[in-house]
Amino acid sequence: MKPTAAVIGAGPNGLTAAARLATEGWQVEVFERADSVGGAASTDVLDSGEHRDLGAAGHPFGVASPAFHKLRLEDHGVRWLRAPYEMAHPLGGGAAVLAGSLEETAANLGADEEAWTRLHRPVVGRIDGILEDVLAPMPHLPRHPIALARFGVPGVLPATTLGRAAFRSEEARALFAGSATHAITSPSRPFTGAFGLLFGALGMTRGWPVAQGGTGAITAALRRIVEAHGGTVHCGEEVTRLPSADAVILNLTPKQVLRMGGTALPTKRVRSMRKWRYGPAVHKVDFLLRAPVPWADPRVGQAATVHVGGTAEEIVQAEKAVANGVMPKQPFVMVSQQFVADPSRGLVLWSYAHVPHGYRERYPGEVAASIEAQIARFAPGFSNVVAGRIDTSPQMLEAWNPNLVGGDIAGGAMDGTQLLMRQPHRLRRGLYLASASTAPGAGVHGMPGWWAAEAALRDFAR
Numbered sequence: 001m002k003p004t005a006a007v008i009g010a011g012p013n014g015l016t017a018a019a020r021l022a023t024e025g026w027q028v029e030v031f032e033r034a035d036s037v038g039g040a041a042s043t044d045v046l047d048s049g050e051h052r053d054l055g056a057a058g059h060p061f062g063v064a065s066p067a068f069h070k071l072r073l074e075d076h077g078v079r080w081l082r083a084p085y086e087m088a089h090p091l092g093g094g095a096a097v098l099a100g101s102l103e104e105t106a107a108n109l110g111a112d113e114e115a116w117t118r119l120h121r122p123v124v125g126r127i128d129g130i131l132e133d134v135l136a137p138m139p140h141l142p143r144h145p146i147a148l149a150r151f152g153v154p155g156v157l158p159a160t161t162l163g164r165a166a167f168r169s170e171e172a173r174a175l176f177a178g179s180a181t182h183a184i185t186s187p188s189r190p191f192t193g194a195f196g197l198l199f200g201a202l203g204m205t206r207g208w209p210v211a212q213g214g215t216g217a218i219t220a221a222l223r224r225i226v227e228a229h230g231g232t233v234h235c236g237e238e239v240t241r242l243p244s245a246d247a248v249i250l251n252l253t254p255k256q257v258l259r260m261g262g263t264a265l266p267t268k269r270v271r272s273m274r275k276w277r278y279g280p281a282v283h284k285v286d287f288l289l290r291a292p293v294p295w296a297d298p299r300v301g302q303a304a305t306v307h308v309g310g311t312a313e314e315i316v317q318a319e320k321a322v323a324n325g326v327m328p329k330q331p332f333v334m335v336s337q338q339f340v341a342d343p344s345r346g347l348v349l350w351s352y353a354h355v356p357h358g359y360r361e362r363y364p365g366e367v368a369a370s371i372e373a374q375i376a377r378f379a380p381g382f383s384n385v386v387a388g389r390i391d392t393s394p395q396m397l398e399a400w401n402p403n404l405v406g407g408d409i410a411g412g413a414m415d416g417t418q419l420l421m422r423q424p425h426r427l428r429r430g431l432y433l434a435s436a437s438t439a440p441g442a443g444v445h446g447m448p449g450w451w452a453a454e455a456a457l458r459d460f461a462r
Contacts, residue, residue, distance in 0.1 A: 005246065007031070010251075011040055013436070014030060017453040019071050020449070030226060040056055041056050042054045050346030060208045061445040063080045066450075076228075077220065079211070084340070085100075086203035086204075087175075087307065089171075091311065096108070098200060100203070103117075105204055120204065123197050123201040127202070134194075135440045158189055158190055160312055160316060177312035180199070184279055185323065187312065187315060242261065250427075252433070254423060256402055256403065263431060269428075279357065279410055282394070283367040288386070292339075303337065307334065309330075322355060336351070337349060351375070353367055355394065357407065357408060359394055360393070367393070411438075419441075422438045432452040433448075
C-alpha cells in the first residue's frame with residue numbers, strides 16, 4: 001500500500017507538494033483554513049466583474065518553474081500571457097524598459113547597450129542551468145558550476161555597486177536596481193546583484209507573464225492535478241495539531257509551525273525557528289480605474305510590471321528607511337498592469353509599497369496616498385482616472401493569510417544568512433516544511449513544495 005500524506009495549507013507550495021505525491025500514487029489529503037485554495041496566489045472577482053489578485057501578480061518564476069513544467073500546468077488550464085514590455089521603470093519624463101529579449105532591452109539603453117549586453121549575456125545564455133541550481137535546496141553540489149560561477153561572482157555584489165561599475169546611465173542603473181529590490185531589501189546590500197541579474201534575465205528569456213484570468217488559475221490547476229490523481233482537498237478546515245498520516249507537509253512559516261501541536265521537533269530546530277527573523281512588509285492597494293494610467297512615457301503603459309521608485313539612489317534611501325522602521329515619504333512601489341496582457345480582467349491596477357514590518361498607518365489612507373503620489377510623479381493626472389481603491393494593510397494581510405507575518409510576503413527576511421540558509425524541507429522523518437521559509441524562497445513557483453515532497457519520497461523509498 002502506498003503511503004499517506006496530509007498537507008497543511010493549500011497555497012501554491014502546499015498544492016505542489018500534494019500534486020507531486022499524488023502523481024506518485026500516494027493517498028493525499030490537503031487541509032486549508034480558508035474557504036478556497038490559493039493562499040497568497042488567489043484571485044477575487046469584484047461585483048463589477050473585474051479580477052483582482054489578492055497576493056502575487058506577475059510570474060517570471062512561475063513560467064520558468066521546473067516543478068510547474070513537470071506537472072504540466074498548461075494541460076490543466078494555465079495560460080501565460082505577456083505584455084509588449086515585461087517591465088518598465090519610469091524616470092523623469094522618460095523610462096527604461098525591460099523587453100522580451102536581451103537585444104531589444106540593450107538597444108533601448110543607448111550608451112549602455114554594450115555594457116548591459118556584456119553583463120547579462122552569460123546569464124541569459126545559460127538561464128536553464130542557472131535556474132536548476134538557484135532553485136535547488138542549499139547547500140548542494142552545483143550541476144552547472146561554470147554557469148553558476150559566471151552568475152554568482154558578480155551576483156554577490158550589491159546591485160547598486162554592480163550598477164555603478166557596469167553602467168553610465170541612470171536608466172540602466174535604475175532598471176537593474178528595481179529588479180534587485182524584489183529581494184525586499186535595499187539594493188545596496190550584498191547579494192542583491194544576483195536578484196537584479198536573475199530577474200532581468202528571466203524577463204529577457206521567459207518573460208514576466210501573468211496568468212490568464214488571475215493568479216488563482218495557477219492554484220486551481222494544481223488542485224485539479226491533485227484531485228485527478230485521487231487526492232482530496234478540504235477547505236474551511238483549520239488544523240492545529242498534526243493529523244495522522246505517514247507524512248505531514250506543512251505549508252507554514254516557523255511562527256505557525258511552533259504553534260502546531262504534536263510536531264515533536266528536535267530541540268535544535270525549535271531554537272532555529274524561534275530565532276527566525278521576519279522582514280519588511282508590504283501595504284497593498286488595488287486601484288479601480290476609469291481609464292489606463294496616463295504615464296508620461298507611453299511605453300510604461302505597455303508593461304505588465306512597473307517599478308516606481310525613481311533613481312537607484314532614491315530606491316536605496318527608501319529601502320534603508322523601511323529597514324530602520326521608518327515609513328519613507330517616497331516608498332518603492334511595485335505596480336502590475338495585468339490588464340495590458342489580459343484585458344479580460346478589467347482595469348484594476350495592482351500595487352504595493354514596501355513598508356516597515358507590521359507598519360500601522362499614522363492616519364487612514366497614509367500609505368495609499370503615498371503610493372498614489374509616487375505613481376503621479378511619473379503619470380500626471382493619475383488621480384483623475386482612479387474611481388476607487390481597496391487598501392490592504394500588513395495587519396489585514398496577516399489576518400487573511402497567517403503566513404504573511406506582519407505583512408512579510410517572503411516567509412522571512414531575505415538577507416544575511418537567511419538568504420542562503422532557509423529552513424530545511426525535512427524537519428524529521430514524517431514531517432516536512434514546504435513554505436517560502438525554505439529554499440529557494442518566495443515566489444509562485446512551487447519549488448519549496450516540490451523539494452518537501454522529494455524529501456518525503458526519499459524517506460519512504462528506504
